[in-house]
Amino acid sequence: MRRTAKHNSLQAKIIQRCAIRRQFIRVGTGVAGTAAAAKFTLLQPKPLWASPRPVAPSDTVRFASIGTGVRGCELLSASTRVPGIECVAVCDLYDSRHAAAQEAVKNPSVPATRNYREILDRKDVDAVIIAVPDHSHRHVFEDACAAGKDIYCEKPMSHTVEDGFAMISAAQKANRIVQIGSQRVSSIVYAQCKELYDSGQLGDVYSIEAYWDRNSPSGAWVYPIPPDASEQTIDWNAFLGSAPKRPFSPERFFRWRCFSDYGEGLAGDLFVHLISGINFITGATAVPKRAQSAGGLFHFKDGRDFPDLIETFYDYPKFRVYLRCNLNNDQGEFIAFYGTKGTAIIRGQSLTFTPQDTRPQPEGYSIYGWPAKLRDEYLENFAKEHPLYEVKVAEATQNFGVPEGYSDLVDHEANFFHAVRSRKKVVENEEFGNRAAIGCHLANYAYFNNTIATWDEAGRRIKA
Ligand SMILES: NC(=O)c1ccc[n+]([C@@H]2O[C@H](COP(=O)([O-])OP(=O)(O)OC[C@H]3O[C@@H](n4cnc5c(N)ncnc54)[C@H](O)[C@@H]3O)[C@@H](O)[C@H]2O)c1
Structure with a gap:
C-alpha cells in the first residue's frame, strides 16, 4: 500500500x-510498550526414569538387542547411560555387526548370535530391543511376546496396517510392556511444548505444519556397502523373512528403506516422528480421518520404489496437519502449532513460543x-x-533449549526400562505406535493410489 x-x-x-x-x-x-527481549529458558533434564536411586543387582533389567545395525548400535550405546540395566546378548544377521554391537555396549564378551530365538529361549533375558528392518518387526515382536519378553520396538511399529493390529493383540495377550521407538516423545522440548499446548496459551490450534528435509545421499539412505558384505557374512534368507524371495542384494540389505518390500520410504522413516510428536503434544488419540498426498521422485532415481519428496495433508478431528519430507533441501526438522493466541515452533532441539496480542x-x-x-x-x-485498545504490548517471545549432550533417546530408553521394572505405563505404547504408523500408511496409500485415503475405524483398514 x-x-x-x-x-x-x-x-x-x-x-x-x-x-x-x-x-x-x-x-x-x-x-515495555514495544519489542521486549525474548526470554530464554534452558530446559532441565528430568532425573533418569530408570533409577532415581542406585539399583540393587536383583533389580537390574537384563536385555538383548535383536538387530544391531545403525539404530541397534545407537540404542546400545545410549543404553550405557541408563542406570540399572545390563545388555546380556546381541543378535544380528550380518557378522560384522556383532563386533559393532559389542563395541557399542563396551563389552567385547557379550554373547552374539545370528539366531534371535536363542535369545528368546534364555530365561535371564527380561526385555528385548527390536531394531530390525520394518518388514521384520512383526514376526520378531510376536515371537518375543510369546516368549514373555518386554519389548522396545523401533518405529514405525508396523510395515502394514494388518501387522500393527496383530502386534497389538500379541502384546496384550501376553501382557507385555511395549515401548515404540519414536524417541522425540520423551524429549524435554516436546514436554515443554505439550505444557504450552495444554495450558491454552496457544488458544485453539486448527493448523499444524511439520517437515523434515535432508539433502544428502546419506539423508536419502544411499548408505555405503561395507567391503566384507557377502552371502557368507550375511544370512540373506533370514533378512528376507516374509518378503518376496530374491537373489542376494547388498543394496537391498543395506538400503532397505528405499524398497517397499521392507520399508515405507519417507513416510515410515520420518513422517512417523512428526506424527508421533504431534499426537503426543496435542494428546490426539484418533487416526486422521483422511489423507491426501503429492510429491515425486526428482533426484534419487536409483531404482528405489519411493518418492524423494512427499507432502501430505491430514484431517484430524480437531485440526488439520500438513507434513512434508524433501530429500532435495536441508531445512531440517520442524513442527509448528498455529493457534488463535500464539504459535509454538520446534526446530530440532529448540522451541519458540510467540504469543499474539x-x-x-x-x-x-x-x-x-x-x-x-x-x-x-x-x-x-x-x-x-475498549479502554485498553491503545495498548499494543509486544509480548515477549519465549525460547527454550536443551543442555549440551542432552539425549531424548536416553530418556526414551530409560522410560522403557523403568516401566519394565515398575510395570508402570510407558510414554509410547503399542496403541500409540500403531496410530502413528497408520498415519504413515495413509500417506503412502494416498500417494501411490493417487487418491484420498480414508481411515475406516470400524473395519481397521484404509480405503479410497
Ligand atoms: N527412532 C529412530 O530415530 C530410528 C533411527 C534409525 C532407524 N530406526 C529404525 O530402526 C530399525 C533398524 O534400522 P537401521 O537403520 O538400524 O537398519 P540397519 O539395516 O542398519 O540394521 C538392521 C539390522 O537388523 C538385522 N536383522 C534383520 N533381520 C534380522 C533378524 N531376523 N534377526 C536378527 N537381526 C536381523 C540386519 O542384519 C541389520 O544389521 C528400523 O525399524 C528403522 O526404522 C529408528
Whole structure:
C-alpha cells in the first residue's frame, strides 16, 4: 500500500493516543510498550526414569538387542547411560555387526548370535530391543511376546496396517510392556511444548505444519556397502523373512528403506516422528480421518520404489496437519502449532513460543477510506468502548533449549526400562505406535493410489 500524507496523519493520531496510554502502562506495570527481549529458558533434564536411586543387582533389567545395525548400535550405546540395566546378548544377521554391537555396549564378551530365538529361549533375558528392518518387526515382536519378553520396538511399529493390529493383540495377550521407538516423545522440548499446548496459551490450534528435509545421499539412505558384505557374512534368507524371495542384494540389505518390500520410504522413516510428536503434544488419540498426498521422485532415481519428496495433508478431528519430507533441501526438522493466541515452533532441539496480542484493536486499514470526521468519531467511540485498545504490548517471545549432550533417546530408553521394572505405563505404547504408523500408511496409500485415503475405524483398514 502506498502511504500518503493522509495515512500518515491518521496513523499519527492513533500513535499519539497509544503513547499516552502506554506511558501509563509503563509506569503502572513495568511492561515495555514495544519489542521486549525474548526470554530464554534452558530446559532441565528430568532425573533418569530408570533409577532415581542406585539399583540393587536383583533389580537390574537384563536385555538383548535383536538387530544391531545403525539404530541397534545407537540404542546400545545410549543404553550405557541408563542406570540399572545390563545388555546380556546381541543378535544380528550380518557378522560384522556383532563386533559393532559389542563395541557399542563396551563389552567385547557379550554373547552374539545370528539366531534371535536363542535369545528368546534364555530365561535371564527380561526385555528385548527390536531394531530390525520394518518388514521384520512383526514376526520378531510376536515371537518375543510369546516368549514373555518386554519389548522396545523401533518405529514405525508396523510395515502394514494388518501387522500393527496383530502386534497389538500379541502384546496384550501376553501382557507385555511395549515401548515404540519414536524417541522425540520423551524429549524435554516436546514436554515443554505439550505444557504450552495444554495450558491454552496457544488458544485453539486448527493448523499444524511439520517437515523434515535432508539433502544428502546419506539423508536419502544411499548408505555405503561395507567391503566384507557377502552371502557368507550375511544370512540373506533370514533378512528376507516374509518378503518376496530374491537373489542376494547388498543394496537391498543395506538400503532397505528405499524398497517397499521392507520399508515405507519417507513416510515410515520420518513422517512417523512428526506424527508421533504431534499426537503426543496435542494428546490426539484418533487416526486422521483422511489423507491426501503429492510429491515425486526428482533426484534419487536409483531404482528405489519411493518418492524423494512427499507432502501430505491430514484431517484430524480437531485440526488439520500438513507434513512434508524433501530429500532435495536441508531445512531440517520442524513442527509448528498455529493457534488463535500464539504459535509454538520446534526446530530440532529448540522451541519458540510467540504469543499474539489478541486484545481488541481499532481498525487501522479500512477507515483510510472514510472522511476525517467519521474516522475521528469511530476512533473516539472505540476508545470509549475498549479502554485498553491503545495498548499494543509486544509480548515477549519465549525460547527454550536443551543442555549440551542432552539425549531424548536416553530418556526414551530409560522410560522403557523403568516401566519394565515398575510395570508402570510407558510414554509410547503399542496403541500409540500403531496410530502413528497408520498415519504413515495413509500417506503412502494416498500417494501411490493417487487418491484420498480414508481411515475406516470400524473395519481397521484404509480405503479410497
Ligand atoms: N527412532 C529412530 O530415530 C530410528 C533411527 C534409525 C532407524 N530406526 C529404525 O530402526 C530399525 C533398524 O534400522 P537401521 O537403520 O538400524 O537398519 P540397519 O539395516 O542398519 O540394521 C538392521 C539390522 O537388523 C538385522 N536383522 C534383520 N533381520 C534380522 C533378524 N531376523 N534377526 C536378527 N537381526 C536381523 C540386519 O542384519 C541389520 O544389521 C528400523 O525399524 C528403522 O526404522 C529408528
